[in-house]
Amino acid sequence: MSDGMFRTVTGLRRGYDPDEVDEFFAHARSLYEQGPPTGLSSAQVRGVAFDMVRGGYVTAAVDAALDRLEAAFVARHRAQFIAEQGQDAWMAHLGAQARTLYGRLGRPDGDRFAPPQGREPGYEPADVDALCHRLIAYFDTGAPLTAAELRSATFRRRTGRNGYAEGPVDAFVARAVEVLLGVE
Incomplete structure (x- = not known):
């Protein structure tokens, strides 16, 4: 296990770079909670890529979290759009x-x-x-x-x-x- 946000792969396997993933999710959380509504789009969430490193985060877990994050940004955009228009x-x-x-x-x-x-x-x-x-x-x-x-x-x-x-x-x-x- 890692001290980071996600489980890490075992042995010599490769996973997403934990530093990159942690930095992206911290930035996304900040934008979601305090930033402008247009600070990060669902397309940007969908398009993010991380380097693969030995001992990195389990890719399936990170990908699932990215899917949930994208859905959250779409829901927020929808709510704002409906409130305005x-x-x-x-x-x-x-x-x-x-x-x-x-x-x-x-x-x-x-x-x-x-x-x-x-x-x-x-x-x-x-x-x-x-x-x-x-x-x-x-x-x-x-x-x-x-x-x-x-x-x-x-x-x-x-x-x-x-x-x-x-x-x-x-x-x-x-x-x-x-x-x-x-x-x-």
């Missing part, structure tokens, strides 16, 4: 965000995202398309889907032109997470 305006805002996803969702399977450049790895299109079908069902019929399910989605690797480039897929899933968090 009303529930209808919030729903219109979410609708506008959701519409940014529709272009990709309307494309045929295997053609939703560009392939990776050169020899860069990509994602298996069938896996990504299956997640897109779940999003379509969520938006069209209210089928159950949570932000946590989107966050935990994994895609098999696919190399070459038959895959989907990772960057655009990751950005798309991040936007979908943001929309679902806004509703949850």
Whole structure:
């Protein structure tokens, strides 16, 4: 165990750098409690990265805490937005965000995202398309889907032109997470 915020890995295993993690969470807590509402966005929480070091923090525990922190910042933003502009305006805002996803969702399977450049790895299109079908069902019929399910989605690797480039897929899933968090 560590004296820090999270459990540490055992032996020679690698985990997130405890100093970086502790510093980020201390900063995030300060901004959440005392800072301006725009001091840290959910996207910034989602995009944070830590170095891997021997004896570092268990990554799954830190990642779960980051998910909770992101949800807290979204809930705070939602509450502030609704207090200032009303529930209808919030729903219109979410609708506008959701519409940014529709272009990709309307494309045929295997053609939703560009392939990776050169020899860069990509994602298996069938896996990504299956997640897109779940999003379509969520938006069209209210089928159950949570932000946590989107966050935990994994895609098999696919190399070459038959895959989907990772960057655009990751950005798309991040936007979908943001929309679902806004509703949850």
